[in-house]
Amino acid sequence: MTLRSVINVLLILTLAQILPGFSDSGRTTQDIIEHSVARIELPASGPRGPQKTNKDSLGIVTDAPSVIIRDVNSGVVLMSRGADIKRPIASITKLMTALVLLDDYEWEWNDDAVVIADDVREGGKWYYRFNDNMTMDDLFTAMIVASGNNETLALVREVGEGETAFVSKMNDKARAFGMHDTTFADPIGLDPTMMSTAKDVMILLNEALNREEINSRMHQTHVMATSQSGNQYKIASTNHLFTSFLNEDPYTIVGGKTGSLIEAGYCLTTRIERDGHILDVTVLGASEPDARFSDVEALVSWAFDVYSWDDESDLATL
Numbered sequence: 447m448t449l450r451s452v453i454n455v456l457l458i459l460t461l462a463q464i465l466p467g468f469s470d471s472g473r474t475t476q477d478i479i480e481h482s483v484a485r486i487e488l489p490a491s492g493p494r495g496p497q498k499t500n501k502d503s504l505g506i507v508t509d510a511p512s513v514i515i516r517d518v519n520s521g522v523v524l525m526s527r528g529a530d531i532k533r534p535i536a537s538i539t540k541l542m543t544a545l546v547l548l549d550d551y552e553w554e555w556n557d558d559a560v561v562i563a564d565d566v567r568e569g570g571k572w573y574y575r576f577n578d579n580m581t582m583d584d585l586f587t588a589m590i591v592a593s594g595n596n597e598t599l600a601l602v603r604e605v606g607e608g609e610t611a612f613v614s615k616m617n618d619k620a621r622a623f624g625m626h627d628t629t630f631a632d633p634i635g636l637d638p639t640m641m642s643t644a645k646d647v648m649i650l651l652n653e654a655l656n657r658e659e660i661n662s663r664m665h666q667t668h669v670m671a672t673s674q675s676g677n678q679y680k681i682a683s684t685n686h687l688f689t690s691f692l693n694e695d696p697y698t699i700v701g702g703k704t705g706s707l708i709e710a711g712y713c714l715t716t717r718i719e720r721d722g723h724i725l726d727v728t729v730l731g732a733s734e735p736d737a738r739f740s741d742v743e744a745l746v747s748w749a750f751d752v753y754s755w756d757d758e759s760d761l762a763t764l
Contacts, residue, residue, distance in 0.1 A: 495520030496723070496753035503752045506744050509737035510711070510729035512644040515745045517753075518652075518717070518724040524749050529644040532627055533730055535713055536705030537593040537684075538647055539635030541654040542616045543602070544590060548659055550615050551605040555583040558674075565599040567636055572596055573681055579674035587671070590663040592681045593704060595634045602633050609633060625649050638709035644728045651715045651726055655701050664701030686739050687716060692746060696720050706735065714738040718746050723755055 496517050505525040512528035547553075559582045561574050573594045574580055585601050588594040602612050609632060616630040625646040631637035642650075654660045663669075668682045684704040693699050702716030711731035718725050727745050732738040 494756055495522035496524065496749075496755050498752055499754050500752040503748070506748045508729065508732075508741045508744065509734070510713075510732040510741050512730040513728065513741065513745065514644045514648055515725055515727045515749055516648065518726055524725075524753060525745065526644075528731075529728075530627070532641040532643055534635070534638050534640055534707055534710035535642045535647055535730060536635040536707035536710040537595075538642075538650070538703050538705040538713055538715055539616075539630060539633070539640065540589050540593060540598055541650050541660065541703050542619060542630060543598055543612075543633040544586070544660050545653060545657065546612065546615050546619060547586070547601060547605065548657060549619070551607070553582055553605055555581065555586075557582045557604070559585050559600060559604045561585070561596050561600045562603075565596045565603060567595050567599065567634065573679060574671075574673070575677065578677055580671065584671045584673075586659075587663055587666075587669050588681055590660060590703070591666050591669055591683050593684050594681075595636065598634045620646075620650075623649050623653055635705055635707065635710075638707060644730050647713075647715050647728045647730065648726050651701075651703070651717065651728065654703075655717060661701055664703065665699055685714070685716070686736070687714075687742065690739060690743055692718055692743060697746075700724065704738070712738040714742055716742060718742075720746075720750060723750075725749055 505527065508527070512531050512533060514523060514526045514529040516523045559580050560577050561580075562576055571592070571594070573588045573592055574584070574597065582601065582604065585597040585604070588597040589601065602609060612633055613630050616633070620628045620630065625642070628642040628646045629640060631640035655664070666683060667688045668680060671679045671681065685699075685702045687693060687699055687702060691697065698719040700717035700719055702714060705713040711733060712735050713730045713732070715728040716726075718727065725746060727742050729738050729741045729745070732741060
């Protein structure tokens, strides 16, 4: 018996078990093969994604131990290092807080809101004076743009929820998003027992940027707020990428969120666009404040240097 005959016999025996109606001895090998091929459902084709033009480049050295960069349109990961390591993500947590506030509670942007002494936690800056009449919009904006801890906890209090119940909803939403390696411990990211990964943070970034209420605030360099008593506040973004070349043509910073904590190091997750190509970048655990920004700058530069997209290849051949 030839090798081809052996293979055909094995194929018949196998397919006869898994394909209904093909156990009859009257079926030929060709019948079974043709029917099995007809039953195969191929996945729908999607974007091809960027192609590596410099095969020798394996990536770059980063200060942060956990990094990941991916092409958003295709989902192709361009470089990943330590992206599955669980670690605290500090104030990046507030992106989930924002999503829970938007989805699970009823409130209006112009509702009155104040920061009180009970909202204060050690760490971070104070942006609004105690008991100065602001709005929910003011507090929400301070949370996203300036990562205000007091303002975030004031928001949770203003919607009438205790921290424990609120955090439970954060973890429920994380599971719903597929963030299986993430556990939140508070609404502001100050508790070092919370854990996530660079991969999960990338999921969170995508969900947050899909919400205009968050997206519109994540690319603001600063905001002005005026209380009902007339006090004026200027709040600057914690994202120093706005002072880098990534905020200059041809680049655009679509959005981003910073975080820092002794146990977490310095963290950043951001989305960058150039010439219609969109990259998500997350760096966790950098050793210095500026290192997270320089890591992102280097990762984005590397990606556009060693990868090309189909439209760019087409133009090159004209």
